[in-house]
Amino acid sequence: MTPSAVSKLVSRLERRLGTRLFNRSTRQLQLTPEGAAFYDRSVRILADLAEAEQCASASALPHGRVRINVNVPMGRRFLLPLVPALSARYPDLVLDIVLTDTVVDLMEDRTDIAIRHGPLKSSRLMARKLGRMRMRLVAAPAYLARYGMPGTPADLRRHRRIGSSYWRMHDGWPQLDDGGPVPVLPPGIVQASDGDAVLQLAIAGMGLAYLAAFQVDEHIAAGKLVPVLEAFHSPALVDTHAVYLGHHGKLPARIRAVLDFLQENMRIGNGEGMVAEHGRVAASWMADG
Structure with a gap:
């Protein structure tokens, strides 16, 4: 449904009920207490109806x-x-x-x-x-040969980091800890919206990357990537x-x-x-x- 159609239906429902269901502004839409109560009761009614339908068709395969x-x-x-x-x-x-x-x-x-x-x-x-x-912080041997191996999480401030724009925690690697809170790191010199792209950039020596172990383990075994700071964030689950x-x-x-x-x-x-x-x-x- 279009936003205008939804708006008309909500307005019609509010007139029928005689109460305001939403507080509206140019930036946000928020349920009123009456709207929240009406929503919760409606959800329960729909859930009961869905359960009744499931019981009636219990013998049928899901479709x-x-x-x-x-x-x-x-x-x-x-x-x-x-x-x-x-x-x-x-x-x-x-x-x-x-x-x-x-x-x-x-x-x-x-x-x-x-x-x-x-x-x-x-x-x-x-x-x-x-x-x-399990998560692992990794870098290519060529990158480490050029910029050195970080000794503590604090050393990451001077390193090149591959940003993960696809991940909700792309602004920091929270598992890293050297005895106290580590400042949130800003995005690195390059970002990618695909985990596989981040992996390829890391193998190419663009910088440090924080990725799932299943993505990097075979590349570590092949010598294409090297674990970094594992003592500080193992097992990083x-x-x-x-x-x-x-x-x-x-x-x-x-x-x-x-x-x-x-x-x-x-x-x-x-x-x-x-x-x-x-x-x-x-x-x-x-x-x-």
């Missing part, structure tokens, strides 16, 4: 479109290889997979599930923890979640099926740079803003 958002490196390494098995198990699902390192708004982008790593902000989104990703809209236990069958499949099969570990979380992990009220 419909499921849109999954995942960053490029994880999507290529871990999600895409699972698609044939997922499609074979649920042949009536239409999988819409978006590989992008841009953090999207699930509702605005009409995304059902997003796979993200890093701290999650508190919100109305739900999250299932998939595991813990970052949580990875599948985030989604909706109430736990009251999801459409198509979304629940994919979430369950990912938790059962997306075992990112065993040498792939993630500490696997075995068994079923309960959903939690955490999400990305």
Whole structure:
């Protein structure tokens, strides 16, 4: 729907209810207390209706479109290889997979599930923890030969750093610690919106890069990259979640099926740079803003 159509419907609803649901300004739109209460009751009613429909069609296989958002490196390494098995198990699902390192708004982008790593902000989104990703700070031998090996995190101020414009924490590497808080580092001399691009820039000797272990381990073994400051940020584990809209236990069958499949099969570990979380992990009220 267009914004103007939504505005007309909201205005019509406010007239019918006899109360203001939103406080509006040129810069923001905020629910009033009455609007928030009306929203919460409406969500519960819709959830009850969805649950009734699920019970009525419990014997049917999940069907419909499921849109999954995942960053490029994880999507290529871990999600895409699972698609044939997922499609074979649920042949009536239409999988819409978006590989992008841009953090999207699930509702605005009409995304059902997003796979993200890093701290999650508190919100109305739900999250299932998939595991813990190991992060490593690396540089090419040629770069270190020219600029030297950093001895402490404080030394990073004089080094060239490859910025990660795709990551919500691109303005700092919080795992690094030399006995006290390390000042947030500004972006480096070059930025990239794709994790694989950051990796290639690091191999080319452009500077230091902070990447997932599954991206860099084989290049470290081949001598193309060298670990940096591991004593200060080992094991540098970052949580990875599948985030989604909706109430736990009251999801459409198509979304629940994919979430369950990912938790059962997306075992990112065993040498792939993630500490696997075995068994079923309960959903939690955490999400990305």
